Amino acid sequence: MIRLAQETAEDWWEVEALYDLCFAPGREALSSYRLREGVPPVAPLCLIARDAGGILAAAIRYWPVQVGGAQALLLGPIAVHPTRQGEGLGAALIRESVERARALGFARVMLVGDAPYYSRFGFARLDGVEMPPPTNPDRVLGIELTPGAWDGVAGEVTRANA
Numbered sequence: 001m002i003r004l005a006q007e008t009a010e011d012w013w014e015v016e017a018l019y020d021l022c023f024a025p026g027r028e029a030l031s032s033y034r035l036r037e038g039v040p041p042v043a044p045l046c047l048i049a050r051d052a053g054g055i056l057a058a059a060i061r062y063w064p065v066q067v068g069g070a071q072a073l074l075l076g077p078i079a080v081h082p083t084r085q086g087e088g089l090g091a092a093l094i095r096e097s098v099e100r101a102r103a104l105g106f107a108r109v110m111l112v113g114d115a116p117y118y119s120r121f122g123f124a125r126l127d128g129v130e131m132p133p134p135t136n137p138d139r140v141l142g143i144e145l146t147p148g149a150w151d152g153v154a155g156e157v158t159r160a161n162a
């Protein structure tokens, strides 16, 4: 049995440890972290999954960003513990958080990741949306939560409070 819940302040360092386990050392050197520094995450969309024993199995966080001046959500990091990968936890966290974002009235979500994985949730390449370098443009993906939400939205991705 897996239980999804909103991340609390008490979960923060446990989630950080899971990310350290799942990503290569130096993950915080990635350009996406420059967009997160000093900006609070979008708390209602940061979810954790715990198993019946209370062990942290997966986590997802979101940050606000701007794209050419328009508001957007940056999905990530998302990670599933290596012993729990391939069980659908990543899919469950993405689907649940995207639905929560839609219900909260957010218009658009973007991320930097593998299109072969995220396309199953409706994410597609965002032409003209520029992450800070070095980022492969093929990995810049987005999904609209309201019809046409990405139409005409392009330019540099910047910090939400920039």
Ligand SMILES: CC(C)(COP(=O)(O)OP(=O)(O)OC[C@H]1O[C@@H](n2cnc3c(N)ncnc32)[C@H](O)[C@@H]1OP(=O)(O)O)[C@@H](O)C(=O)NCCC(=O)NCCS
Binding pocket: 022, 023, 078, 079, 080, 081, 084, 085, 086, 087, 088, 089, 090, 091, 092, 112, 113, 114, 116, 117
């Ligand atoms: C990527 C990740 C979040 C996926 O979560 P998960 O719970 O393991 O995945 P799910 O159970 O939802 O989906 C499994 C399916 O996704 C596929 N998949 C997983 N990672 C993939 C990737 N990077 N590219 C393409 N397909 C991928 C699996 O092959 C499997 O395919 P199948 O359904 O045809 O069998 C997880 O594997 C993980 O934490 N990886 C390490 C950290 C990471 O890379 N995070 C994402 C950074 S963009």
